[in-house]
Structure formats: structure tokens, C-alpha cells
Amino acid sequence: MNRSKIHRLLQSKNPLEQVLINGWVRTRRNSKDFSFIEVNDGSCLKNIQIIAPSSLPNYGDIQRITTGSSVSIAGSLVPSQGKGQSWEIVATQISVIGPAPETFPLQKKRHSDEFLRTIAHLRPRTNKYSAVFRIRSELSYAIHTFFRDRGFRYIHSPIITGSDCEGAGEMFRVTTLDIHNPSLREKKLNAEQDFFGKEASLTVSGQLSAEMFALALGDVYTFGPTFRAENSNTRRHAAEFWMIEPEMAFCDLAGNMNLGEELLRYLIHHVLRECPEDMALFGNFVDKTLMDTLHHIVSSEFVRLSYSEAVEILKKSKVSFEYPVNYGIDLQSEHEKFLTETHFKKPVILHDYPKTIKPFYMRLNADQQTVAAMDILVPGIGEIVGGSQREERLEVLENRMDEMGLFKENYWWYIDSRRYGSAPHSGFGMGFERLIMMVTGISNIRDVIPFPRTPGNIDF
């Protein structure tokens, strides 16, 4: 007999004579002539109720099945006589595959997120975390669908990079040199002896690679792991996270903003439609306002505002910020929060920032003072997307790099793309975990990634 997923059985239109399920026991209750066992197999949020009649040969063992045990159950799917579920399985055969002794840490009660983080290997067996990771999977699928439908190609940009300064943050060094080897230590380690013959790091962004491919395949995107060695200790930062980076040739800043807005709306719409049960859990137990917030985001246009307009609004707001607002200074978290959560109460796309606070690759505007940058800010999360139109003019790019004191030799290939058939192009990076946080209402990034990596924490 083939194993059925509980998700399918619960959607059944008719009783089924012979079914087989495998899964993990969530709870068990004894009754007079039988035992109720609730089994979850991860295929959906719901458990299926098993009726284990006392006539089963191993009924004695069945009455001692503990929460967390894995079981295999054969029987028939019948309409439930009790309230609370439409189908249940009357078992004809039950076997315990792997028992869970009483030290099993997950109880039939609510646990704190902090405790569950200490047992990250077991937390996907809870309702909330299984829902998070089903949604994470569904969002990944939707991202590929979104881009494929629009003719984008998926590019696998390298994880290990030799570009020693991509400008997006501190990098993790990659080396095969043995720091425990005293002879090498005495000789002083140097990169020429190393695997690649020069310094190598984990990527902080696939953008530069994606630009090269956009200038060949037209519209491309990357979707992969990204690494930042910043000593960030916040609920919004991880040392290893996933990022989606579309890059479009012959596309300006407005087109870039359109794509970012369209992508966010599409993804929210997708999970609301495809994962209603899991989403209801977050709406009920994580954030009561989640559904209203998401429907609002899907149905209303994002606000588009230039940096200087934003500065004006903040100055006129009469709110006493801890950090004063002034043109030329990057906006602080409290300012972004005011715009998205108090003033507009919806996502805001800020664009055209002063060039002094943005990286070299962003396209210089005609005013010579601002660059064609854009950030999408959402309530509760802050920056979820950061992007720009790229500087496609060779001389302007080289001047900018000189101004900012970069070693152009390290970027020879990047600059080369502006020498041969250069074209206007734009793109952005979207933090995948921040997207999941927005969609689920979960407030800590450590709870939306299977095994989070943060400063001082690499267990599991």
C-alpha cells in the first residue's frame, strides 16, 4: 500500500477502504474501548485523528505511545463521529517506527520562540514552525514562477568571490591555509599561498555578476545565499541569508520600482491564495493585524517619494526625533518607521538619494548631486528592497570610483562591460527572510530561517 499524505486525505470527498499514513504523534488520549491518536506528517497544519480499537493485537503498546513518536498506521478513512474534524482513520494496524522517550522537549503546549531556537533541530515539528517553512518553500516557488512568466533567466552567481570590496558590508574570508600550522604562522600567512592565489571571500551580493548577464540575456535574476560578516545583533539581521536580485537591461529607475512593487504584491497574493490554513495561524496567533495589513498592501499603490521630499515631510512633521533630519544624512530607522507606520501607513518607495550616501555603481542623476537609487520600506520591517539604476557611462563610472577611492584594477571586468555595448540597466536586492517576516508577521529573522547564523551562534 502506498503512503498517503494527510493533506490529501483530509480533502477526500469519499470514505476510503485502505489507507496508509506515516507521521509523528502530536497527542494521544485513551478512551474506554479505544485510543485517540493525533498524527501529523508535515504535509499540512492539521493532524489526522486515528481511532485505535482495543482489539488491535498490540493495544498495550499503543496505549503507551508518547508524543513525538513516529508511527505507521494502516486503516480506513471514515467520517468522524466527533466534532472538530470531518475525517478520521479507524486503524487496522499501528506500528511505532521510532519511539520518543519522555525527554522529548516538545510538549503539548505553547513554547517560547527563544526556547525553540535552542532546539532548532526539533522546532519544525511544531505547528508554527512547520507553517513557516511550508510558506518559505511556497514563496521560493512563487519567486521562480514570477520571473519565469516575465521572461527572466535564473543565474547562479558565484558564492566564493575574489572581488574584495563589493561595497555591501564586511566579508567572510575563504581560505585553505591552516591557521593551526605553526610553520605557516611563522612565515606569515599571505594570500598568494592560498587556494586561489589571492584573497577570497563569501559573496555579499550577486549584483555585479547579474549585471554582466543582464547585458547578455536581457532580464535575469539570482536567488541564493548571501553572507555578511557584520557584527549585527538585531532581529532583522543574519550572517547568512537569502537574497533575490533581479537585473534588467534597458530598464530605468521607474521600471525598477514597478518591478519591485509588482513582485511584492504578487508574492503576498500568492501565499494568501495557496496557503490559507498556514496564513490563518499567523493571523490568529502571531499578529492579529496581519491579514488586514497584507490585504492593504496588495490592494493599495505604494507611495513613491524622493529622498528630498521625504526629508521635507519629516522636517514638517513636528515629531521630535532622536536624530535630527537633515538633507545629506541617511535616514534613521525612526524616520523610516515614521513614514511607513505613522504618516503613510503603507509601503513607501524612496528614490533619488544624495550620491554621498550611496555606492559607486548607482547612476548619477542630471543634477550631479543625487543618484538613481530606490529603497522599498514596509511597515514593521523597514527596508526590504534596495536597488538602483546602474551607472552605464564608462567615464562617469570611473570618476565615481576615483572619487570614492576604489582600486579600479579589481573591477576591470565590471568596467569592461561599460566599454563594449553598454546599456542602461537596473536591478535590486530583496531580502528573502525579511519577505517571510513581512508575510508571516514573525518579528525575528532567526525564526524564519532553518538554522540561523548570527554573531556567536553557529550551532546545528
Add this chain to the structure above:
RNA sequence: UCCCCAGUAGCUCAGUCGGUAGAGCAAGUGGCUGUUAACCACUUUGUCCGCGGUUCGAGUCCGUGCUGGGGAGCCA
């Protein structure tokens, strides 16, 4: 890295004015029962985060370290 808060039973937490520790859940035993995080009764469980100090006496006060959380910066 900086600022603030917390750390007590397996989990979630209470512990008053400084007088050496408690509840619910879990676990164990028995009962009841088409039950719904079942219910009822009884039972077990402590490096009060570590180290040092003040005190006749510290879970409680002070110092320090560690761990966790929130905020800031960096950003996605």
C-alpha cells in the same frame, strides 16, 4: 560594538521588607471517558546562570563575567 531588560523545576512563570522555594503544564500511578492542548485524584523533580563581595543570614542587595531578548548602528 553601544544602550536597556532578563536569567528560579523538563517547559511557562510567581517569589512581598534580606529570614534557605512555589504554581500551572510535562512526567509517573490510579480512575473516568467519542475525546479535541480531554478530564479528576495522588506522586516525583531545583548548581535560584557562574564567580566574588556586603550581611548573623542573599533567589532577593553590590561588583563582575556568561547567555538570551529588545533598541541603535551596519544593511537585505
